[in-house]
Amino acid sequence: MLIDSHAHLEMNEFDLDREEVIKRAVEVGVDFIITVGTSPDLCLKAVELAQRYNNIYASVGIHPHDAVEADEKIYENLRKLAQNPKVVAYGEIGLDFFRDISPRKTQTAVFARQLELAHELDLPVIIHDRHAHEQIIKIIKISNVRRGVFHCFSGDYAMARQCLDLGFFISIPGVVTFDKAKTVRDVAERVPLSSLLLETDAPYLAPVPYRGKRNEPSFIIHTAKKVAEIKKISWEEVAQETSINAINLFGIKVSGAVSLK
Secondary structure (H helix, E strand, O other): OEEEEEEOOOOHHHOOOHHHHHHHHHHOOEEEEEEEOOOHHHHHHHHHHHHHOOOEEEEEOOOHHHHHHOOHHHHHHHHHHOOOOOEEEEEEEEEEOOOOOOOHHHHHHHHHHHHHHHHHHOOOEEEEEEOOHHHHHHHHHHOOOOOEEEOOOOOOHHHHHHHHHOOEEEEEOHHHHOOOOHHHHHHHHHOOHHHEEEOOOOOOOOOOOOOOOOOOHHHHHHHHHHHHHHHOOOHHHHHHHHHHHHHHHHOOOOOOOOOOO
């Protein structure tokens, strides 16, 4: 079993071959994909996509890059969209102080408001954190949210430890396969398997040997194998355990015999 806990199949990059991309994922053993909305339009597309495929679930939220768009009308629309049974998380939300596409003050306010909304909806959150570790942790501590995942984790182990202490999972992307990705490899080694998820962030951050190309959920097998190499265990164990973690976090309904912790 494999679960891609974070992809963006609703994005335009997949418009020409989305069906084939999903089929390739199934063929290599990817049982479920969480497709993650980042703007009002993409959230709607993500939910529509999840409704069409049994093996796809959706998350809704406003990405920090799009924070300037957020207002109470959009929050209310997202609240309604989140009632769909195929929506399993709220996000991705957070702060991006690297690109600063939206003003930091706006990002911070929108992040805090969306944490409130996620808490109201009783949904786990998917956190985007880039060059804003201290601020993210501070805002989450103030909120009542203690369930979610730091997607595409970019911090060091000390940061990871803070996230774990708050009840969050750490998601490892294909970056772990890059030669110079020493920090994320250290995190993958030291964080217990019981607290890890795997993701592609497709169409971004394709792992070796596809680096530089469009990423897709079928490539997650390379991330699983790299984490297994780092932890000196079988990749099948990594795939199974991280999938169970995703099932438990997102409340995915699994038919058949799956051993859950």
